[in-house]
Amino acid sequence: MTEPIYALVEYEDTYVQPLLLSALQAELPSDRLRLIRDVSDLPEPTNHFLQWRQYESIDFEHLMSAPNTCLANSYVIRKALIRKHYLSTTISHWSTKKPDTLLKAHVKPSVEFEVDYAEFLDDALLEAYELKESWERNDSLPEGDRKEWWILKPGMSERGQGIRIFSSEEELTDIFTEWDPPSDDDDEADDETSTDGDGHPTAGRTHPTDGGADERAHNDIVTSQLRHFIAQPYVDPPLLLPQPHASANRKFHIRTYVLVVGALKVYVYKDMLALFAADPYVAPQSEASPNEDLSSHLTNTCLQSGRREGSVHAFWSLPESLPQLEGTDWRDRVFNEISLITGELFEAAARSMGIHFQALPNAFEIFGLDFLVDADGTTWLLEVNAFPDFAQTGPELQDLISDMFREVVRVGVAPFFGVESTTPKEAKMVNVLDIDLGRR
DSSP states (O other): OOOOEEEEEEOOOTTTHHHHHHHHHHHSOTTTEEEOSSGGGOSSTTSEEEEEEOGGGOOHHHHHHOTTTEEESSOSOOHHHHSHHHHHHHHHHHHHHOTTOGGGGTSOOOEEEEOSSGGGHHHHTTTOHHHHHHHHHHHTSOGGGOOOOEEEEETTOOTTTTOEEESSHHHHHHHHHHHSOSSTTTTGGGOOOOBOTTSOBOOOSSOOSSOOTTSOOOOOOOHHHHOEEEEEEOOOSBOOOOTTSTTTTOOEEEEEEEEEETTTEEEEESOOEEEEOSSOOOOGGGOSOGGGOOTTTOOOGGGOTTOOTTSEEEGGGSOSOBTTBOSSOHHHHHHHHHHHHHHHHHHHHHHHOTTTOOOOTTBEEEEEEEEEEBTTSOEEEEEEEESOOGGGGTTTTHHHHHHHHHHHIIIIIGGGGTOOOOOOSSOOEEEEEEOOOOOO
């Protein structure tokens, strides 16, 4: 008799949970699949066992003790990718090791710094030469003509929290002054923090009670909770769709689901999303105070509570030809760039930051990578997200997520347990990296 596959599926998300169960039941033999409620329900510790849970709930001790029989939906350590300041370091190390890397042309260079309170900002920026040179160039221009803008990102924030744009030292100082609490004991009860997949605190004075995509995320932070920040050149102008598209003239980014399997195969899911800002795009130099209302700059749908209709589209539903981009279908070119960037990014993390990205042979994970296309058609990597918000697709695009989970099971789960899966007519998981890190 073929050995059963015991599966503990506990994703703690009412949108995702039924889709996971449906995918497993569709892709794994019904006579082998056994759903259980707890690790203690395993007849033997050596049974074939799948854990598909939130990071904090995964039994990593069992995972590490049973490398040949237990599979989990997350790596233990991957902050080389999912923490913005670590990601910056990953790309910097790889660029030093491999000067001709394509990442240089598709990732904006970052300035990293640490600061606890606004009064220490000057010290934190002592070696931020790129920023200071940019400010000097801007100072020679009238305020409305400034061409060089920067985007500030807390290294360990999520859901768009703490993102700001600036073009001068005074503007950056004002941002940090705004975040400094009036006193050490101010609103202590509200400074509730949570942890991310690698055990670091996440930002925000409030912690969402259910993590739902429709709950508005507060866009403020407390500087001393985070300390780590990066500043990158702001991509301006972005690619905008013309009329009569429903989201014409609104900035958008591309959400790409990436499946990483074992040590190490990387796949890009071809059905991507285009996530649009709430309001039409306005160049920062055209605004008196860009940070007062970032709704034309931020494309995070979690910040659009109450007005998200029309903000999420299937990428391949966008117009295939745009007047500002000549040549063949621009979507194909963007997808090819995304595939190349993604493959090299994960190789960079695995080979140059192995301490902070440890690919286990008995793990897989779905990451959400965000990309922005500029007005010239160049694709730029923005960030890497662990445990992305699948519910942002809503009911209209639920089939896209459902099909993606089936592909994840087919490519990332079934082979581990010796299940042969028939390749569908149109395989949407595109392999972009296949290397052997020598881990067994």
